Amino acid sequence: MNLRLFGAVLALIWLTASCGQGSEGASEGTDAVSLQDAPSLLGFRTEDFAADSSKVRDGETFSGLMARLGMKGVDSYVLAQRCDSIFDVRRMRAGNAVEAYYSKDSARTLEYVVYHNDRIRSTVFRCRDSLHAYLSDRPVVSERRIADVTIRSSLWNDMKAAGASPLLIVELADIYAWSVNFFGLQGGDRFRLIYNQTLCDGEVVKIDSIEFAVYDSGTFRAAAIRFDQRDGGNKYWNEKGESLRKAFLKAPLRYNRISSGFSYRRKHPISGKVKAHTAVDYAAPSGTPVHSIGDGTVTLCGWDGTGGGKRVRIKHMNGYETCYMHLSGFAPGISSGARVSQGQLIGYVGATGQATGPHLDFRVWKDGVPIDPLKMISPPSEPLKAENLDSLGRMYEAFLKELPE
Numbered sequence: 001m002n003l004r005l006f007g008a009v010l011a012l013i014w015l016t017a018s019c020g021q022g023s024e025g026a027s028e029g030t031d032a033v034s035l036q037d038a039p040s041l042l043g044f045r046t047e048d049f050a051a052d053s054s055k056v057r058d059g060e061t062f063s064g065l066m067a068r069l070g071m072k073g074v075d076s077y078v079l080a081q082r083c084d085s086i087f088d089v090r091r092m093r094a095g096n097a098v099e100a101y102y103s104k105d106s107a108r109t110l111e112y113v114v115y116h117n118d119r120i121r122s123t124v125f126r127c128r129d130s131l132h133a134y135l136s137d138r139p140v141v142s143e144r145r146i147a148d149v150t151i152r153s154s155l156w157n158d159m160k161a162a163g164a165s166p167l168l169i170v171e172l173a174d175i176y177a178w179s180v181n182f183f184g185l186q187g188g189d190r191f192r193l194i195y196n197q198t199l200c201d202g203e204v205v206k207i208d209s210i211e212f213a214v215y216d217s218g219t220f221r222a223a224a225i226r227f228d229q230r231d232g233g234n235k236y237w238n239e240k241g242e243s244l245r246k247a248f249l250k251a252p253l254r255y256n257r258i259s260s261g262f263s264y265r266r267k268h269p270i271s272g273k274v275k276a277h278t279a280v281d282y283a284a285p286s287g288t289p290v291h292s293i294g295d296g297t298v299t300l301c302g303w304d305g306t307g308g309g310k311r312v313r314i315k316h317m318n319g320y321e322t323c324y325m326h327l328s329g330f331a332p333g334i335s336s337g338a339r340v341s342q343g344q345l346i347g348y349v350g351a352t353g354q355a356t357g358p359h360l361d362f363r364v365w366k367d368g369v370p371i372d373p374l375k376m377i378s379p380p381s382e383p384l385k386a387e388n389l390d391s392l393g394r395m396y397e398a399f400l401k402e403l404p405e
Helices: 062-069 073-082 155-161 167-175 386-402
Strands: 050-055 097-102 110-116 121-126 132-137 141-150 190-200 203-216 221-226 257-260 263-267 274-277 280-283 289-291 296-304 309-315 320-330 345-349 359-366 369-371
Touching: 062 073, 062 097, 062 110, 073 132, 141 155, 155 167, 167 190, 167 203, 203 386, 221 386, 296 320, 309 345
Parallel strands: none
Antiparallel strands: 050 097, 097 110, 110 121, 121 132, 141 190, 190 203, 203 221, 257 280, 263 274, 280 359, 289 345, 296 309, 309 320, 320 345, 320 359, 359 369
């Protein structure tokens, strides 16, 4: 894979006139950016009209919005029909900004309506004469960046303090989902990375890709190299050519803390008896989503008569089984015999059965023997093809030289 060096300004996109051009914007619901200071982007001179600004109201339909702005119902219907290939009026989002432009004469006729899909894209509706719509995109800049973030308070705050966009957190969590517990990061943990991002008016609107990253906790180090083999499979590998995608996720939920660990001798908080607790208890608010850590088949779903409350047990490949207990409820479609995929929602944290408070009792077995989930080594996915190892190694060395020590 060639390294993509960014920094060139993308050409301004302005799709004019007919309904047969363009497509709906990719993201919705963001704060809009007023385009009144750049009339050429809209395809008409905004200073020739009187303008009003508002937002789409909760529950408001396209016809309702246009009626509120002064358009006849028959005209808004025709406009919606003509422009269905440009903009799906059913996907309007409450809270998105709208600008209405009227004639300056006493009739105050509605001429144009501008709906801001997101920070980059807007849909312009011509509201009289030839009813139609077209798309208008603000110019964007793509750039390549290097970030060095050490945890001091929280990943979010420290990412911003390092001059990097917190949008990176979602991307990093996806890449390291199988090797780094993002809900258990500690002070001193460090991320160094090389990435590409898109900016509009100086603000980051999208992380295009993370090309290289290194996580270091002091005792554990994990590199991630983006390398696409063009086979539709994994795209991130360590320096040995091992896929970062594993058979199991590190944790089945987002938790506040571990309230009880794996032990063969623990005093039960309710009965007071000392017995084995071959599980990890994750303290989390009631209703917190719980996900299957791997692909498998549900073997049990229902009430556990031994004190575990509502629970789901899943059989995985290679002799592994997992169990999720004290749930408040099950996700739709989860029942005995159902197939589940890695990361699929299976239920919600609760305190059913013998529990002193909401938490997830999570258990893992290998060939019928209980194992500590926190010490479980997840089986690897298929490694990088042998013919690509040399290229991966060269990329790894080149990327390392770019990162700060």
